[in-house]
Amino acid sequence: VRLLSDRHEVDDLRIERLVGDVWTHVALVHPKSEKMETVYECIEEATTTTTTTTGIPPATPFTQIGMNRACRGANSSDNSPSYYYVKVAQTLEDCQARCLEEVHCQGIEFRPGRCEVWVREIQATASVSGFQCLRYVEPMTRGFIPAEGGVDRACRGAGGNNAPSNYRIASASSLRECQDLCLNQECQGIEYSRGRCELWQAIGATASVAGFRCLHLLRGYEAVDGPDRACRGATSSDNSPGHYQ
Known part of the structure; x- marks a missing residue:
């Protein structure tokens, strides 16, 4: 900072303004007159420090149950192989991605090179050095129900009916990626199962099929031409009853 005035004793003044996270100037105010005067100004851009953290980023849908913990079912000795699929993953992020590919994923157990994708609720853990157990938390709906x-x-x-004309098939590595595809185009809902994503135009019913998910998309509303406007068709006088119910 650069001193612009030397006419004041600091004890007689108080700091007045901070803009954002960076000081653009220091304005000091006389206690009696309340007259504000800028006595310092910033002459060099503030330096910011970026902190890098390790582990799971805040936005991830996984919560850490414990380090040096292995996932278990009902209790610490309940480890039936039917509870999980074993995958190969060198990093925690890779293991998380394997979970997101599985419709019924409840969480993961990970150590470098081995990834267990749990499809049974994780209710307990066991102390095992070098392992991590993470529970999958269903993300917010993002408009899908x-x-x-x-x-x-x-x-x-x-x-x-399941006519191909009802949907378009796309490739998606996770449910979230399938949702993103739907959000970015004309789509009323999705069907997802292990890498297969169907973008539906109109969902009228569902059928029981193991391993699949069917979700409606509820899109938001926005005003057309602002408030105090009535809807019309091709022109401002086109108000045929056939356009609405």
């Missing part, structure tokens, strides 16, 4: 429960349901059209 389950159709008839969502899990183990495949999307269908009106009357239960």
Whole structure:
């Protein structure tokens, strides 16, 4: 900073303003007159420090149950192989990605090179050196709601039909990626299962199919041409009753 005035005793003044996180100037105020005068100004951009943290980023849908802990079922000795799929993953992030590919994933157990994708609720852990156990927490809906429960349901059209004209098939490595594809185009919902993503135009029903999820997309609303406006068709006088119900 650079001193602009030397006419004041600091004890007689108080600091007045801070703009954002960086001082742009220091304004001091006389206690009696309340007259403000800038006596310092910033002549060099403030230096910021970036802190790098390790582990799981805040936005991840996984919560750490414990380091040096292995996942278990109902108790610390409940470790049936039917509870998980064993995958190869060199990093924690890779293991998390394997979980997101699995519709029924409940969490992961990880050590470098080995990844267990748990499909049973993780209720306990056991002390095992070098392992991590993380629980998968379902992210916020992002506008998607389950159709008839969502899990183990495949999307269908009106009357239960599954005509290919009802949807477009896309490739997605996770449920979230399938949701992103739907959000970025004309889409009313999704069906997802292990890398297969169907972008639906209209979901009228569902069918029971293991390993699938069917989700409706509830899109938000925005004003057309502002407030105090009535809806019309092709022109401002086009108000045919056939346009609405």
